[in-house]
Amino acid sequence: MSRRPLAALAAGATLTLVLSPALAEAATAAPHVVKYPGKAAPAPKATTFRAVSPRTTNGLTAAITATSSGARSFSYSATASTDTASTITSYTFDFGDGSNTVTNTTGTTSYEYTRAGTYTATVTVKDAAGTTDTATTSVTTTGSDYTPYGPARLLDTRNGTGEGGTPAKIASDTAVKLKIAGNGSIPAGVTAVTVNITPTNEASGGNIIAYADGATRPTTSNVNFGTGQTVAALATVQVGADGYIDLYNDSPGTIDLIADASGYYTHTSASGYTPITTARILDTRNGTGEGGTPAKIASDGTLTLTIEGADGGLLPSTGVTAVALNLTATTETNNGNIIAYPDNTTRPTTSNVNFSANTNIANYAIVPVGADGKIDLYNESYGTTNLIADVSGYFTATGTSSFVPVTPTRSLDTRTIVKGTVYADTAAQDPYLTLSSNNATAYAITATVTNTTGGGDLIIYPAGTSLPSTSNLNWNTGDTVANSFNAIPGPTGIYAYNQSNGTTDVIIDEYGYYTAN
Incomplete structure (x- = not known):
C-alpha cells in the first residue's frame, strides 16, 4: 500500500475516498461476535458522563x-x-x-x-x-446503636484465648491489648463494646481499668478483686481507633483475666436503648417470674425467663433484641456461676455472675434475647441457688436512645469530700453526671463501695424520685465491690443509697450516656 502523504486540500475542496471491493464488503458485513460456551456474552461497558456545573x-x-x-x-x-x-x-x-x-x-x-x-x-x-x-x-451521627453478640469469650489468659494461643498471666501494672473490631463477626468501626470482665488466680488484690487503646489510662476502675478471688463485672468500653481496648492490671501481683463480649455499638443502624424504671421480673425466692411458685435453680439447671411482655407489659411484646438486667445470686449451696444467653441457642462457655456458697453477689448483664422473646439462666454449679433479675432497660429497632461513649471519668468519690462518707440509710448525690449531656436518658456507670463498716446493698436511682425496692450491688463488712449500671438521671443527677447498718464510701465512674433520638 502506498504511504505517500495526501496533498493539502484547497479551501472549499471535497475529498472523496473510494473503497476497494474487499474493503467495501468488509464495511457492510455483520460484526464478528465472540461466543462464550455456557455463559452469556459480556455486556458492553457503559460510558459514564460527568456533569459539570457551568459556574464560569x-x-x-x-x-x-x-x-x-x-x-x-x-x-x-x-x-x-x-x-x-x-x-x-x-x-x-x-x-x-x-x-x-x-x-x-x-x-x-x-x-x-x-x-x-x-x-x-x-x-x-x-x-x-x-x-x-x-x-x-x-x-x-455521634450516637451509636447496639448489636447483640454471642455471648462469646474473647479473652482467657489461662488458655491463651485472645493472646495468640499462648497462656500468659497479666503482670503487675501491665495492660493486655484486646482486639475488638474484626474479632469474630464484630465489624470495623465499632465505637464501644460490652464485655464481662472476670479476674481470677490473683497473686494480690487490685482492680482492672478498661479503656480505649491509644488513649491515656484513666483513673477509673471497673472490677475490684482480692487475692485468689474470682469476681466479675460488666464494662461498657470505648474502642480505640485501631479497634482495640486495653485491660490494665492495677495491682502489685499477676492475674488471669477473662473477657466475654455480649454486644457492641456502631454508627450503623441497629438497636436503640429504652431505659425504664428498674423492676424485678425474677425472684426465685417468692416465685416472681416462675408463675408464682418459689423454686431454686437446681445444679446444672436452666431457668427460662420471658423478657418480651414482662413487667406487666412494660417491655414490648415483640422485637426485643437485648435486655439490661441486674442478676443477683443468693443462698447458694456451692460455688459456681450463672450463664445468661438467648433461649433456643447453644449454651456458651461464658459466664456472668461468679458466686461462692451462701453469698449475695450481683452483676449487671446486657443479654441477647432469643427469637422467642426469652433468655436462659443456667446454674453452673454443684449446688442450688436462688436468683434475682431486675430489668432497667431493653434494646429494639425502634429504641428511643443511642449511645455516646466518653473518656472514662470519675464523677463522684466520697473519699475526697470532707465528711463525704455515706451513713446507713442515707443517699449520696452525684449531680455531675448531668454535665455530660442535657439530653441524657441514662448513663453507663460503674458504682463502687469501699471502706464498708457493715454489710448491705447499694441502690442507684434518679435524684428526686422515690427509693425503689431493687438493688444494684451487695457487700459484706470490709468489702470493696463494684458493679455497672445504666442509670436514669433525675433533674439533679442520681442518688446512691446506702442500705446497710454501717457507713461506706461511694465511687461513681462514667463511661458514656444514652441520648434521646
Whole structure:
C-alpha cells in the first residue's frame, strides 16, 4: 500500500475516498461476535458522563456545612452559597435518608435522623434566572446503636484465648491489648463494646481499668478483686481507633483475666436503648417470674425467663433484641456461676455472675434475647441457688436512645469530700453526671463501695424520685465491690443509697450516656 502523504486540500475542496471491493464488503458485513460456551456474552461497558456545573457562565456556586447538634441531629447551612450573576431565591435540602426534602429561602435548617449512620446531605440552590447548583456534605451521627453478640469469650489468659494461643498471666501494672473490631463477626468501626470482665488466680488484690487503646489510662476502675478471688463485672468500653481496648492490671501481683463480649455499638443502624424504671421480673425466692411458685435453680439447671411482655407489659411484646438486667445470686449451696444467653441457642462457655456458697453477689448483664422473646439462666454449679433479675432497660429497632461513649471519668468519690462518707440509710448525690449531656436518658456507670463498716446493698436511682425496692450491688463488712449500671438521671443527677447498718464510701465512674433520638 502506498504511504505517500495526501496533498493539502484547497479551501472549499471535497475529498472523496473510494473503497476497494474487499474493503467495501468488509464495511457492510455483520460484526464478528465472540461466543462464550455456557455463559452469556459480556455486556458492553457503559460510558459514564460527568456533569459539570457551568459556574464560569452563570456565577452560581452552592455550598453546604453541617454542625452536630445532638447524637443524631445536625444543623445545616447553605448561606455561604454565592451568585455573581443573579439573586438566590431558594435552597432545597435533601438529608440523604429518603425523607422529604426541605425548601426555604433562609439557607439554614436542622434535622434529626431516626437511625444512627453516615449520610450524604445535598443542597440544591436556585436563583432568579432559574439556574441551579448543588453541593454535598457527609455526616456521621455521634450516637451509636447496639448489636447483640454471642455471648462469646474473647479473652482467657489461662488458655491463651485472645493472646495468640499462648497462656500468659497479666503482670503487675501491665495492660493486655484486646482486639475488638474484626474479632469474630464484630465489624470495623465499632465505637464501644460490652464485655464481662472476670479476674481470677490473683497473686494480690487490685482492680482492672478498661479503656480505649491509644488513649491515656484513666483513673477509673471497673472490677475490684482480692487475692485468689474470682469476681466479675460488666464494662461498657470505648474502642480505640485501631479497634482495640486495653485491660490494665492495677495491682502489685499477676492475674488471669477473662473477657466475654455480649454486644457492641456502631454508627450503623441497629438497636436503640429504652431505659425504664428498674423492676424485678425474677425472684426465685417468692416465685416472681416462675408463675408464682418459689423454686431454686437446681445444679446444672436452666431457668427460662420471658423478657418480651414482662413487667406487666412494660417491655414490648415483640422485637426485643437485648435486655439490661441486674442478676443477683443468693443462698447458694456451692460455688459456681450463672450463664445468661438467648433461649433456643447453644449454651456458651461464658459466664456472668461468679458466686461462692451462701453469698449475695450481683452483676449487671446486657443479654441477647432469643427469637422467642426469652433468655436462659443456667446454674453452673454443684449446688442450688436462688436468683434475682431486675430489668432497667431493653434494646429494639425502634429504641428511643443511642449511645455516646466518653473518656472514662470519675464523677463522684466520697473519699475526697470532707465528711463525704455515706451513713446507713442515707443517699449520696452525684449531680455531675448531668454535665455530660442535657439530653441524657441514662448513663453507663460503674458504682463502687469501699471502706464498708457493715454489710448491705447499694441502690442507684434518679435524684428526686422515690427509693425503689431493687438493688444494684451487695457487700459484706470490709468489702470493696463494684458493679455497672445504666442509670436514669433525675433533674439533679442520681442518688446512691446506702442500705446497710454501717457507713461506706461511694465511687461513681462514667463511661458514656444514652441520648434521646
